[in-house]
Amino acid sequence: MESSNERFIELNRLAEAGDAVRIEKQHKAGKLTARERIAILLDKGTFVEIDKFVIHQCHNFDLDKQQLAGDGIVGGYGKIDGRLVYVYAYDFTVFGGSLSRTNANKIIKLQKLALKMGAPIIALNDSGGARIQEGVSSLAGYGDIFYQNTIASGVIPQISVILGPCAGGACYSPALTDFIFMVKDHSHMFVTGPEVVKTVTHEEVDKEELGGASVHNSTSGVAHFLGENEEDTLMMVRELLAFLPSNNMDDAPRAPYSSNMEPSSIDLDNFIPTDSSKPYDMKELIESVVDGGYFFEIQENFAPNILVGFARIEGKVVGIVANQPAFQAGVLDIDTSDKAARFIRFCDCFSIPIVSFVDVPGFLPGCTQEHGGIIRHGAKIVYAYVEATVPKITVITRKAYGGAYIVMSSKHTGADVNFAYPNAEIAVMGQEGAVNILYKKVSDEEKTKARKEYEEKFSNPYRAAELGYIDEIILPSQTREKLIQALDMTHTKIRANPAKKHGNIPL
Ligand code: HXC
Numbered sequence: 001m002e003s004s005n006e007r008f009i010e011l012n013r014l015a016e017a018g019d020a021v022r023i024e025k026q027h028k029a030g031k032l033t034a035r036e037r038i039a040i041l042l043d044k045g046t047f048v049e050i051d052k053f054v055i056h057q058c059h060n061f062d063l064d065k066q067q068l069a070g071d072g073i074v075g076g077y078g079k080i081d082g083r084l085v086y087v088y089a090y091d092f093t094v095f096g097g098s099l100s101r102t103n104a105n106k107i108i109k110l111q112k113l114a115l116k117m118g119a120p121i122i123a124l125n126d127s128g129g130a131r132i133q134e135g136v137s138s139l140a141g142y143g144d145i146f147y148q149n150t151i152a153s154g155v156i157p158q159i160s161v162i163l164g165p166c167a168g169g170a171c172y173s174p175a176l177t178d179f180i181f182m183v184k185d186h187s188h189m190f191v192t193g194p195e196v197v198k199t200v201t202h203e204e205v206d207k208e209e210l211g212g213a214s215v216h217n218s219t220s221g222v223a224h225f226l227g228e229n230e231e232d233t234l235m236m237v238r239e240l241l242a243f244l245p246s247n248n249m250d251d252a253p254r255a256p257y258s259s260n261m262e263p264s265s266i267d268l269d270n271f272i273p274t275d276s277s278k279p280y281d282m283k284e285l286i287e288s289v290v291d292g293g294y295f296f297e298i299q300e301n302f303a304p305n306i307l308v309g310f311a312r313i314e315g316k317v318v319g320i321v322a323n324q325p326a327f328q329a330g331v332l333d334i335d336t337s338d339k340a341a342r343f344i345r346f347c348d349c350f351s352i353p354i355v356s357f358v359d360v361p362g363f364l365p366g367c368t369q370e371h372g373g374i375i376r377h378g379a380k381i382v383y384a385y386v387e388a389t390v391p392k393i394t395v396i397t398r399k400a401y402g403g404a405y406i407v408m409s410s411k412h413t414g415a416d417v418n419f420a421y422p423n424a425e426i427a428v429m430g431q432e433g434a435v436n437i438l439y440k441k442v443s444d445e446e447k448t449k450a451r452k453e454y455e456e457k458f459s460n461p462y463r464a465a466e467l468g469y470i471d472e473i474i475l476p477s478q479t480r481e482k483l484i485q486a487l488d489m490t491h492t493k494i495r496a497n498p499a500k501k502h503g504n505i506p507l
Contacts, residue, residue: 015052015069022093030186031164032230034074034089034097037124041087041234042078049076051109056100061133068094072127073103075110077119080241083253086114089124092164096128099170104141111148118247120157122237125174125187126164142169149176154349157244159237162187162213162223163230178346179240179298181225182213183233189216189223218301221335226301243296243310243317245350252352255291257315263293268476272398276425276459281326282307282357285397289313289480295320298343303335308343310352313483319347322357323408325398332404333364334377341380341505348388353487356409359398361430379506381407386414387503391490395479396420396461396470402428411469416493417486419479420461420470427458434458 002010016035023033032040038047055067072095075088088107090097107123114121130138152158153176160174161181166189174180174189182189190211197203197210209215216223225240227233245252266288272280287293290311297309307322321340323330347354363369363378385392385407393416394409405426409415420426428434431454439450457463464470474482497503 011053011069018091018093019068026093031092031126033093034091034124034126037089037163037230037234038074038078038087040231041122041124041237042080042085043082046078047076047087048078049074051075051106054102054106056102056131056134058100058131058134058137060135063133066095070094071100071103071106072097072131073106075106077110077113080238083241083246084117084119085241086110086119086121087124088121090127090164092126092128095131097126097164098128098131099138099141100131100134101137101141104138104145107141108144108148111145111152114156115148115152118156118249120159120241120244120246121152122159122161123173123177125160125162125166125170127170128165129168129170139169142173145173146176149173153178154248156247157241157350159240161233161237162189163233164188165207167191167193175222179225180216180223181227181233181237182216182223183227183230184213186230187213214301217299221299221302221339224298239296240310243352245352248349248351250351252317252350254317255312255315257291257312261291261315263288263290263480265477268479271476272421272423274423276398276423277329279326279329282322282324282330282359282397283326285357285476285479286311286320286322289483290318290320291315299339303333303339305330305333306336306340308339313355313480313487316487317352318487319343319352319354320357321354321409323360325359328364329361330359330399331361331364332378332381332407333369334372334374337374337377337379337381341384344381344384344388348384348390351390353391353393353490354385354388354409355483356392356394356415358394358396358400358405358408360401360404360408361399362401362404376506378403378407382413383503383505385409387497387505388414389493389495389497391416391487391493393417393483393486393490394419395474395483396424396426397476398423398425399430400424400426401430411471416490417472418470419472419474419482419486420464421476422461422473424461424464424470424473425459426461426464426470427454431455431459 053069056071072091077086158177159179160177171189188207188211213226217226225236286295295311304327305324307324411418431451434454435450461470461473
């Protein structure tokens with residue numbers, strides 16, 4: 001007679017094996033299974049599965065005759081670089097990875113555990129959405145997941161990886177998390193699919209064009225990372241986690257630092273063009289001051305006129321926000337405002353100091369921007385910087401004009417240390433615009449004279465330094481050394497905003 005241990009071993013084997021035909025279909029579609037994905041993501045042999053034998057409780061449409069252990073979610077905990085994480089993966093080979101009430105409960109159990117233990121949670125999405133046969137029970141499951149996502153926001157890092165379809169209301173769980181990863185050609189996110197779009201708006205669009213990985217990484221800004229394939233994407237998740245603390249009470253892990261991690265230096269003192277209308281690549285500047293010259297960029301393809309991402313300075317993790325003069329002169333617009341503000345707030349939630357590099361001609365003018373609400377979007381950057389209580393260090397590398405000077409982590413919006421290079425131009429606007437307003441009716445000769453006078457008076461950092469708005473004027477070649485000093489000096493920063501339920505960021 002079969003012993004209870006043997007029975008368990010067999011049931012366990014069956015649960016883990018899954019349905020061979022459906023697994024083959026999944027592989028043929030160029031996708032991995034839930035278990036294969038988890039095995040790649042986590043440190044080898046560390047996965048502990050929870051609720052492996054959970055089954056759905058639905059009797060509609062004879063669904064009780066189809067029972068599969070696990071019911072479309074494989075979830076549990078394990079380690080990434082030796083640190084605890086929680087993970088759950090939708091299993092597309094079980095009812096298309098659709099969400100039942102019971103597998104929603106599995107997810108919620110993990111969300112609650114992750115919050116209680118103070119560890120990141122990672123969702124691997126590949127799902128047909130709400131389990132149609134379960135009706136409102138499935139919808140309720142989604143609602144409960146969103147609730148936990150929101151409660152955990154700012155307490156533990158939450159990461160979503162989209163590895164297949166993610167449609168309808170199901171998109172709102174990833175949207176509530178901190179970072180979304182997508183895979184080229186294989187992942188799709190949309191609130192309404194191509195068929196519904198066609199019926200309602202008569203637009204003909206395929207799923208890739210509507211909500212593929214490139215659309216969300218470059219146009220909508222919904223996603224933060226674009227992987228070439230599943231493995232590459234899961235490796236990026238591991239890399240991101242290396243920059244993050246496990247929770248809001250922890251510090252980000254400090255990497256061991258040795259002098260061979262000094263960035264390879266470029267001639268920074270001659271790097272920025274003397275002609276301030278000429279572009280340069282801010283990424284090169286960042287890479288020449290951070291450890292190993294390594295900048296882990298986030299949302300690389302979205303709003304490229306601002307750069308955000310993580311780096312290390314003497315092993316300490318910093319969040320970097322930088323205008324990018326190589327793209328549209330680094331002008332601020334609606335998308336750059338949203339991108340920067342969200343990143344600043346993430347760094348603040350998780351105690352990551354913010355280093356800002358500023359070279360900004362102003363806000364982008366025009367009806368598209370004004371009608372799109374640049375006033376309310378631009379205000380998000382001010383709000384995010386002011387509200388952030390982490391150390392804030394700013395380096396003005398060239399232009400800092402008008403409102404953009406103020407919003408880009410100026411002394412006035414709460415930066416702790418403000419540096420400027422000797423070629424910095426800190427003024428209300430550029431000389432051309434200023435002279436055209438102040439000297440409308442004068443001769444060209446007088447205009448040239450006025451331009452020269454304006455340039456001498458304002459196109460430099462000295463007036464701001466005289467007023468104490470710039471703490472130190474530094475040579476570009478001193479940047480790394482000055483950042484090290486400033487990070488060291490601000491390490492013990494204590495600042496709290498007045499007690500309130502929460503602020504009302506302009507959304
Ligand atoms: C139950 C589902 C399902 C679902 C797929 N399946 N989606 N079962 N509920 N939502 C089942 C299929 O019946 C099929 O079972 C198996 O999963 C694989 O699906 P296929 O269609 O064969 O796969 P594929 O051709 O790759 O297409 C995948 C798909 C498609 C694009 C995801 O299945 C699809 O359009 N599904 C419905 C998507 C949808 O409209 N969901 C509801 C969204 S609204 P068999 O046994 O035949 O192999 C929503 C509201 C959430 O989610 C609100 C939250 C607040």
